Amino acid sequence: MRTENFQTLAVVRGRRIDLDQRPELIKGSVEFIAPAEYMVRPPMPPVYFFLIDVSISAVRSGMLEVVAETIKSCLDRLPGNSRTQIGFITFDSIIHF
Template identity: 35%
Template sequence: MCPAMGWQDCGQRFYCPFCGKLSEVPWQHYQPTNGVNGVRVDKEKRPELSTGSYEILNSQKGEAAALLLAIDVSVSALRGGHLEFVTQQIQMLLNSMKREDGDALDVRVGLMTYDSRIHLYDLSPELSRPHMLVITETEDLQLPVREGLLVPLKDCISSIDR
């Protein structure tokens, strides 16, 4: 989610300005909207609805877009079933990013999980399985620049599925 998305039909659907699609909100995550601007009543309690971020890339540079998937793996996310739901949604998203010929779009993908620490995954296709880098110092966060943290989707989709 990002702040640019709009809620419609009293919070039952949301509009994505990037892909232009109107999507249903699963009943487990439904909350009504308040006022003419269509603001959800739980906006302040759900940081993903107000502090999500996105970047519009300059397509003239010829660089592939990047998608960093950040997943909450805390105990509360596990107990509440949110982790299972999110992983299903991510699989659907990545599968929808395939072209009609079966090839994946030219997008670089990174995977990050977090609880009290941050876990970054090296998704390099040369590896038999993803390697995890754990960052325990989150006060003054400096993410490492390493090969394998952002990999073309076509090279890592099977690793992410596993």
């Protein structure tokens, strides 16, 4: 039996004792996709930023090469067609834009 989500109820209110510490139990979100007639302008294009470690240890371990090949293989499949915006930020001891 899984017990990580189990919590006893407060005697006075009959609510979970941890309700104030668990926002996911009392706050929800709903996403509505508006049809075109509700939009003044087209939706913003998707933007992807890749943060890449280019430190000497990343280069020596081969991680940088794997990351570059993986990103390269995924670029054509990102949603948004020609409107998609892509950015790269690299870092070692400092950040490179």
